[in-house]
Amino acid sequence: MNTLSESVVCPTCELRQLTSPVCRRCRDELGFTYMEILLPSPENVFGTIGAASVRKFVGGITRGLRTRRGYSQSKLASAIGTDRTHVSRVEGARVLPSLLMLLRIAMTLGVDRVYVRIRGSD
Numbered sequence: 001m002n003t004l005s006e007s008v009v010c011p012t013c014e015l016r017q018l019t020s021p022v023c024r025r026c027r028d029e030l031g032f033t034y035m036e037i038l039l040p041s042p043e044n045v046f047g048t049i050g051a052a053s054v055r056k057f058v059g060g061i062t063r064g065l066r067t068r069r070g071y072s073q074s075k076l077a078s079a080i081g082t083d084r085t086h087v088s089r090v091e092g093a094r095v096l097p098s099l100l101m102l103l104r105i106a107m108t109l110g111v112d113r114v115y116v117r118i119r120g121s122d
């Protein structure tokens with residue numbers, strides 16, 4: 001779902017380029033170019049189901065980005081200044097990382113934008 005035409009940094013060779021499926025220099029898959037947390041409705045912000053779904057989303061995208069980048073949980077943990085247990089708990093949707101930790105995860109794994117959107121009821 002690449003609806004945004006902004007630049008992205010290749011996680012492999014670090015070339016900055018326009019968003020596309022593969023890197024124009026090393027041909028590696030660019031994969032995720034940004035992290036977007038989309039909440040279907042305002043109710044998701046307040047309900048317990050909403051909180052669980054945000055944890056699940058953030059955990060899933062963290063695991064997806066980490067494995068695609070070839071990082072172990074320990075390597076990611078040391079890069080973002082925490083321990084492996086915390087990374088495991090984030091990926092397992094047991095805890096939501098702090099905003100600072102989320103930004104560190106994103107930047108370490110080659111994503112330089114994090115969007116949070118709340119879709120109104122329609």
Ligand SMILES: [Zn+2]
Nearest residue numbers: 010013023026
């Ligand atoms: Zn590249």
